[in-house]
Amino acid sequence: MSANGSSQYVAKLRHPLPALLLLVPAPTLGVLGAMLWFTDSIVGQAMWAASKVWIMALPLAWLLFVDRSYISVSPIPRKQMRSALIAANVTGVLIFALILGGYYLFGREWMDLDAVRVHLTSVGLDSVPLYLAMCVFWIVVNSAVEEYVWRWFVYTRLAALIPHRLILPGVAAGLAFTLHHVFALGLNFQWDWRIVGLASTGVFVGGVTWSILYAVYRSIWPGWISHAWADLAIFIIGYQLLFSVSGS
Numbered sequence: 001m002s003a004n005g006s007s008q009y010v011a012k013l014r015h016p017l018p019a020l021l022l023l024v025p026a027p028t029l030g031v032l033g034a035m036l037w038f039t040d041s042i043v044g045q046a047m048w049a050a051s052k053v054w055i056m057a058l059p060l061a062w063l064l065f066v067d068r069s070y071i072s073v074s075p076i077p078r079k080q081m082r083s084a085l086i087a088a089n090v091t092g093v094l095i096f097a098l099i100l101g102g103y104y105l106f107g108r109e110w111m112d113l114d115a116v117r118v119h120l121t122s123v124g125l126d127s128v129p130l131y132l133a134m135c136v137f138w139i140v141v142n143s144a145v146e147e148y149v150w151r152w153f154v155y156t157r158l159a160a161l162i163p164h165r166l167i168l169p170g171v172a173a174g175l176a177f178t179l180h181h182v183f184a185l186g187l188n189f190q191w192d193w194r195i196v197g198l199a200s201t202g203v204f205v206g207g208v209t210w211s212i213l214y215a216v217y218r219s220i221w222p223g224w225i226s227h228a229w230a231d232l233a234i235f236i237i238g239y240q241l242l243f244s245v246s247g248s
Helices: 007-011 016-023 025-037 042-066 078-110 113-122 128-161 167-188 193-217 221-243
Strands: none
Touching: 007 128, 016 025, 016 042, 016 128, 025 042, 025 167, 042 128, 078 193, 078 221, 113 221, 128 167, 128 193, 128 221, 167 193, 193 221
């Protein structure tokens, strides 16, 4: 992963629009295949798995064979380390608070909590050790993968198409990141637009925030830290739903 989000790096990116067209729809197709078109079928599961592999492999292949660039661990510039860590944790804590606040103020009233518990149980998350293992994987690994895909690859390609701007590519990247979440949320919650709207707004705010962190610090790691806070809030809610005596 090339870490350089500077204008010089963005200017060297080749064919950004085809790259976006090949990547952005893939997770939505995976969600639709698994949750709508081929429910309870190996075809749907294969589409979902293939979409995950695709969005991880395509950016790396594009970097090496189209951009003809190099792989980097995306280090935070030393002189920006302190401000990057502050920005990452401040934005992360704010998003953490917004997620928990949205759930306690609105989500508990709007959601069928029993149905959510049944769904989480049906996918095998009713075991505390398994749930905690999934929590660690999602917070540590999945959030890093999403930063690699949506902030480094998608944001920089959008920045190449919308040069000399910061907010507009960030908003576009946030919308791209939100797209498949809208379908997943809608299909999980029977298109209750209160829930879908509230949760999708949270995803969008996170996507824009993490894109801007990438643009400012030229590294995926500040966004990863902030993203991890958001995922932690979601897993706290899930833990309470599954294992709390009252579930509320």
